[in-house]
Amino acid sequence: MPKISPPSADTPPAFASSLLASTPALIVLAIIAAGLLWWGCQIALMPAASPAVQASGRPALPVSSARQQPTSSTNPESGFLPTNPASSPPPRPAPEGMVWVPGGEFSIGCSDPRGIPHGGTNPMADARPIHRVTVKSFWMDATEVTNRQFEAFVTATHYVTVAEIPPRPEDFPGAPAENLVAGSIVFTPPDRPVGLGDHLQWWRYVPGANWRHPFGPASSIQGHEDEPVVHIAFPDAQAYADWAGKRLPTEAEWEFAARGGQAGLVYPWGNQFRPEGRWMANTWQGRFPSENTAADGFTGIAPVRQFPPNDYGLYDMSGNVWEWCADWYRPDTYQRQQLGELPTENPTGPDTSFDPQEPGIPKRVQRGGSFLCTDQYCSRYIVGTRGKGDVTSGCNHIGFRCVQDVH
Ligand SMILES: [Ca+2]
């Protein structure tokens, strides 16, 4: 289904429907989808890295050499206090492909990153106040779910993803039937520098783009089996998790896991973006969106496990692809938790979604940023920052990973 949310009961689909009825649908879908993805830093996808570029990906670096101790960001005045991990050992060996996350109490959130190197220009106000949250122990997928894993799910269940289903006419009254074409959002970088104020310069709605065909019908995932699956809408991620006997992480679980037992670090690995000159995550280098130097070794998505894991053994918690979390998104979630209006013990987020930028579009939390993140545009590779996405939208830099409860 195209990247337009079915309207909520109290919000008529006036905008989408009127546009669809009067404008070529694919253009409209691209406009709307790009708008939906804009604010949450859902920067569109670049073509996958060439084999030569991907082959140049560096082996994982020893984590210890890049680890840094918390510095000023952990002082109490900043709001960060030490993480108190639970002491219970894992009850059994980790399920295949998963790692143990001990749970415990930690400080969730993000200081205003403006002014720090690679901090970007967004104050990240929705990630404050920094406050204490407790989560239970759980297992977590060490990597983003890969094309290989998702294919096994589809083979077993014949599941059809949202991006493979044509939009329903009842959701877009007045739209010509020929305009309602299944597809997803792909990015075509302009061939020259452009201002960042008009995202339509690099967004494209591609009929037939989906997880099997990330760039459209002529593309495939053959040879990309160990890359994270993309074009995944929220229900798709949930369906996979159900099949696998897992679930999506809550936002608090995701951040507890990403911090790896450390407190108040800017990134999952420390406070420097490139400790000792090393690349620690797959992000964007060069002038966005026209120049992609792939200095980190990857023009597009990287196979999983190409960068060092964090202290819990989790890969790509920063960059590569965005990851769905279970919680509804609201910008005031942390304020409400701080005030006691929402739980801070195993929090599952608010009951409803609200994004002031797009009221009426139901959104869930996304975390970690993607290979398209850059401080010119989006610095949500910073560990405490929060992303968000329309639940019916996939895109070719949105994926997920799962967690499993301790039973
Ligand atoms: Ca890159």
Ligand SMILES: [Ca+2]
């Ligand atoms: Ca990621």
